Amino acid sequence: MTFDDRLKNVSIVGAAGKMGSGIALLLAQEMVTQKLKPENKNQIYRLHLIDVNESALDGLQSYLKSQLVKAGEKVTGMLRELYKEHADLIENYDVIDAFVNDAMSVLRLGTDLGAVKDSKIIFEAVLEDKDLKVSLLKNMEKMVSPDTVYFTNTSSIPISVLNKDANLGGRIIGFHFYNPPAVQRLVELISPESTKPELKDMALEMAKRLRKKIVPSNDIAGFIGNGHFLRDGLYAIREAKKLAGEYTLPGALYAMNKVSQDLLVRPMGILQLIDYVGVDVYQCISVTISGYLQGEDLKDDLLAKMTQKKVLGGQFADGSQKNGFLKYEKNRPVGIYDADKGEYKMFDPNGWSGEIDKKLGAYPQGFYPWRSLLMDPKKGEKLSAFFKNLNASDTPGAKLAKGYLKNSKSIGEFLVKTGVAKSAQDVNDILLNGFYHLYGPINDYV
Amino acid sequence: MRKLRKPVYATAGYNTISFGSGRKEFNPKKARPGLEEYITEAGKGVIAQINDPNNIDEGIISNFMAARFNHQGNLAAMIPMVHPSLEYKPCTRVEGACGSGGLGLYTAVKSVLSDVSDVALAIGVEVQNSVKAVYGADILAGAGHFRGERKEGHVYFFPAKFSDRAGACYQKFGYDYVRKGMAHWYAQAIIHARKNPKAQEYHNSIEDLIATGMTPPNSKAFCEHINVYDCSKVSDGASALIFASEEGLKKIGLTKKDAVEVVGWGQSQADISKKPDELTKLTTTRRSVEKAYEMSGIGPKELGFLEVHDCFTIGGLLHLEATGVVGYGEAAAFVAEGKTAINGEMPTNATGGLVGFGHYTGGTGTRQAVDILHQLIGKAGDCQVEIKSDRPYGMLISMGGNDRTVTCMIFKPAV
Numbered sequence: 001m002t003f004d005d006r007l008k009n010v011s012i013v014g015a016a017g018k019m020g021s022g023i024a025l026l027l028a029q030e031m032v033t034q035k036l037k038p039e040n041k042n043q044i045y046r047l048h049l050i051d052v053n054e055s056a057l058d059g060l061q062s063y064l065k066s067q068l069v070k071a072g073e074k075v076t077g078m079l080r081e082l083y084k085e086h087a088d089l090i091e092n093y094d095v096i097d098a099f100v101n102d103a104m105s106v107l108r109l110g111t112d113l114g115a116v117k118d119s120k121i122i123f124e125a126v127l128e129d130k131d132l133k134v135s136l137l138k139n140m141e142k143m144v145s146p147d148t149v150y151f152t153n154t155s156s157i158p159i160s161v162l163n164k165d166a167n168l169g170g171r172i173i174g175f176h177f178y179n180p181p182a183v184q185r186l187v188e189l190i191s192p193e194s195t196k197p198e199l200k201d202m203a204l205e206m207a208k209r210l211r212k213k214i215v216p217s218n219d220i221a222g223f224i225g226n227g228h229f230l231r232d233g234l235y236a237i238r239e240a241k242k243l244a245g246e247y248t249l250p251g252a253l254y255a256m257n258k259v260s261q262d263l264l265v266r267p268m269g270i271l272q273l274i275d276y277v278g279v280d281v282y283q284c285i286s287v288t289i290s291g292y293l294q295g296e297d298l299k300d301d302l303l304a305k306m307t308q309k310k311v312l313g314g315q316f317a318d319g320s321q322k323n324g325f326l327k328y329e330k331n332r333p334v335g336i337y338d339a340d341k342g343e344y345k346m347f348d349p350n351g352w353s354g355e356i357d358k359k360l361g362a363y364p365q366g367f368y369p370w371r372s373l374l375m376d377p378k379k380g381e382k383l384s385a386f387f388k389n390l391n392a393s394d395t396p397g398a399k400l401a402k403g404y405l406k407n408s409k410s411i412g413e414f415l416v417k418t419g420v421a422k423s424a425q426d427v428n429d430i431l432l433n434g435f436y437h438l439y440g441p442i443n444d445y446v
Numbered sequence: 447m448r449k450l451r452k453p454v455y456a457t458a459g460y461n462t463i464s465f466g467s468g469r470k471e472f473n474p475k476k477a478r479p480g481l482e483e484y485i486t487e488a489g490k491g492v493i494a495q496i497n498d499p500n501n502i503d504e505g506i507i508s509n510f511m512a513a514r515f516n517h518q519g520n521l522a523a524m525i526p527m528v529h530p531s532l533e534y535k536p537c538t539r540v541e542g543a544c545g546s547g548g549l550g551l552y553t554a555v556k557s558v559l560s561d562v563s564d565v566a567l568a569i570g571v572e573v574q575n576s577v578k579a580v581y582g583a584d585i586l587a588g589a590g591h592f593r594g595e596r597k598e599g600h601v602y603f604f605p606a607k608f609s610d611r612a613g614a615c616y617q618k619f620g621y622d623y624v625r626k627g628m629a630h631w632y633a634q635a636i637i638h639a640r641k642n643p644k645a646q647e648y649h650n651s652i653e654d655l656i657a658t659g660m661t662p663p664n665s666k667a668f669c670e671h672i673n674v675y676d677c678s679k680v681s682d683g684a685s686a687l688i689f690a691s692e693e694g695l696k697k698i699g700l701t702k703k704d705a706v707e708v709v710g711w712g713q714s715q716a717d718i719s720k721k722p723d724e725l726t727k728l729t730t731t732r733r734s735v736e737k738a739y740e741m742s743g744i745g746p747k748e749l750g751f752l753e754v755h756d757c758f759t760i761g762g763l764l765h766l767e768a769t770g771v772v773g774y775g776e777a778a779a780f781v782a783e784g785k786t787a788i789n790g791e792m793p794t795n796a797t798g799g800l801v802g803f804g805h806y807t808g809g810t811g812t813r814q815a816v817d818i819l820h821q822l823i824g825k826a827g828d829c830q831v832e833i834k835s836d837r838p839y840g841m842l843i844s845m846g847g848n849d850r851t852v853t854c855m856i857f858k859p860a861v
């Protein structure tokens with residue numbers, strides 16, 4: 001069976017979730033593009049979008065429709081070509097509208113898992129819960145044909161464990177999208193020895209079709225991306241705890257968040273990133289990974305406490321940020337969580353947070369925020385110059401930043417040493433492409 | 447030679463800002479003024495310059511596609527919004543694609559000449575930021591032949607038409623030569639616009655304009671032979687002015703010092719269902735220019751400055767050639783040598799033109815007349831060109847479609 005034949009019937013389980021909905025958009029676009037090719041006339045394409053959450057499926061339908069309109073507006077030239085033979089589709093508006101309708105007609109949304117039965121490719125994107133994933137995979141195995149393959153989006157569970165526990169005979173591969181999948185170019189590909197070689201080829205072809213950049217990772221819990229992110233975030237939290245005497249805990253968390261964003265020239269502070277991913281998701285990944293690692297405990301009581309108190313971060317349906325470590329107004333941080341009091345301490349530039357800013361000290365010469373360097377062709381030179389000055393500076397802020405940079409680097413090196421990543425380049429590629437860092441963690445800056 | 451049976455004057459001009467991307471205050475996500483606001487701003491801008499709006503005899507409004515951009519037809523009925531005294535006055539809407547403005551001027555002049563009106567208010571308006579560019583392209587494609595050419599046309603239908611013209615010019619005169627002329631046209635349009643606070647590109651701060659203008663065309667991202675800088679932008683705005691007889695001028699309390707005189711025009715119509723016979727020339731435009739020269743009894747040597755319809759930089763070059771100011775194929779060099787700058791030999795589009803000022807399509811011809819008026823009465827501010835006594839004439843060309851509906855008009859100081 002060719003890849004194109006498989007592409008005629010695909011399922012996504014957990015399709016209404018954050019990741020599932022983005023994957024659905026990518027697949028819908030690729031499948032309708034195939035369907036519209038003259039050689040595929042009269043072929044039937046089906047994308048089954050399955051989720052237990054009925055109301056979220058309604059949201060998914062309108063989300064996909066509005067996103068398909070936007071996608072159509074970006075490729076109108078191609079659509080005019082695809083609909084060349086349709087004499088009644090004349091204006092840009094006509095072809096975009098036809099494209100959206102054709103794409104929507106490929107979709108079948110529903111709660112019934114049985115819809116997967118004819119699919120040859122199944123994407124799994126349900127909650128990060130091993131038992132749930134295994135039981136779902138087992139259920140699907142009873143219905144699908146023996147050549148059906150699974151692409152799992154798990155962030156932390158080893159693929160070989162899913163393969164073994166669900167008894168899949170090597171028909172599962174880790175195809176780890178980044179959030180949001182429709183925008184992020186990176187996919188971490190986890191293809192353990194148990195995975196069938198032809199499935200790996202399929203995954204590479206899939207990445208090409210969905211215009212994703214593949215970075216391979218070994219099948220070790222957390223893989224490269226979360227392997228770094230988790231340890232990086234825990235470092236910040238643990239450092240903050242150490243500094244709590246001097247800064248108070250909320251003050252120290254504020255400081256670490258600020259240093260990690262500004263002095264490390266990252267798109268957002270580390271705590272803001274944890275909020276973005278979801279404190280609960282982060283906590284869940286930390287527990288899962290810890291379960292598979294020997295001699296390293298990545299669990300943290302603050303994370304557990306916050307999850308328990310339902311301080312979870314994540315996003316509202318409209319995409320705006322929910323409160324987590326930080327409190328947000330119009331998606332900008334305005335306060336920090338005080339776990340002891342169970343309330344937010346609002347930033348106060350003329351009071352406590354201003355004091356901390358002062359204490360951290362002036363930023364070294366040559367500082368530019370992440371955003372202003374993003375498109376700058378000279379960003380390499382500017383970063384080198386800035387980090388050189390950072391190294392020479394001994395303000396408390398610079399010291400925290402240097403420690404942070406060193407730790408980030410050693411996490412990267414650890415991932416290479418323990419075989420999670422094949423090379424330093426792969427680690428750097430993940431951070432550059434999946435986290436939008438301007439430089440890889442394994443560098444000569446410190 | 448056809449002579450005017452009596453003098454016709456233009457006076458009391460007003461332009462709104464040309465609003466759209468490029469203006470600092472433009473935010474596509476925020477609510478913006480609509481037809482109502484632009485029409486009344488321009489209309490009131492005129493009324494503020496005359497003694498009593500009751501003295502206006504009729505209104506003419508030029509617009510291209512409000513029916514699609516704003517879901518609004520019956521635009522003549524928007525003229526009385528300007529002032530209660532216009533209620534029940536005769537009003538007309540004219541349409542000739544991007545040449546609507548020129549047709550409005552022509553209509554107003556005819557009305558005055560025929561003694562129907564002594565004072566005719568001509569307004570031109572378009573509000574285009576109401577739709578995304580990809581749908582705006584559909585709407586503007588209405589200036590071409592829908593049945594005959596839209597289906598096989600490009601996503602960006604009109605840019606592609608002028609891209610074809612640019613391609614033909616590259617072939618005929620050499621890519622480097624023509625491309626350089628187009629880049630200089632762009633650079634000059636921005637430099638002029640930076641002197642005009644109402645121009646859409648007033649805030650443009652690009653340092654190396656020539657390098658930007660030279661950006662190689664990319665058919666994948668846009669069109670085969672032109673880049674986005676070769677195009678005028680999507681604009682919202684309106685312009686208005688008065689055409690009046692000698693009595694009319696007196697009635698509204700103005701003198702000839704405040705006015706310019708219309709000395710000739712040419713309006714020519716080409717068949718929309720036919721393809722242009724020559725891509726490197728604007729033949730319909732040329733006919734309009736010839737008629738205007740004949741009626742006014744002057745030639746290119748007497749012209750002091752120009753207002754041409756550079757919806758695309760290549761269109762600007764071709765218009766320049768159609769005026770006869772330069773010969774066939776010579777415009778690129780003329781522009782690159784700086785001869786069309788405000789202080790050059792033949793100042794052209796001194797307020798920025800369509801590329802620099804902006805292009806609220808149906809109102810552009812009206813805007814050109816307002817700018818010629820301001821130049822000739824010495825009120826063009828930082829964009830003022832020097833008006834020499836031996837060549838005191840200003841010419842405008844207003845073009846609709848791909849050289850289909852073209853009005854040329856020539857003015858001189860009234861005193």
Ligand SMILES: NC(=O)c1ccc[n+]([C@@H]2O[C@H](COP(=O)([O-])OP(=O)(O)OC[C@H]3O[C@@H](n4cnc5c(N)ncnc54)[C@H](O)[C@@H]3O)[C@@H](O)[C@H]2O)c1
Nearest residue numbers: 014016017018019051052053125126127128153154155179
């Ligand atoms: N959020 C991220 O940043 C991110 C990034 C990469 C990978 N992932 C991984 O992707 C997967 C999904 O994460 P998410 O963030 O999209 O979670 P989510 O909670 O947004 O979505 C999960 C979806 O699965 C559905 N679901 C739960 N049980 C189901 C069942 N039995 N059958 C069908 N659907 C069921 C839920 O209703 C929900 O819509 C997880 O494995 C996660 O680790 C997440």
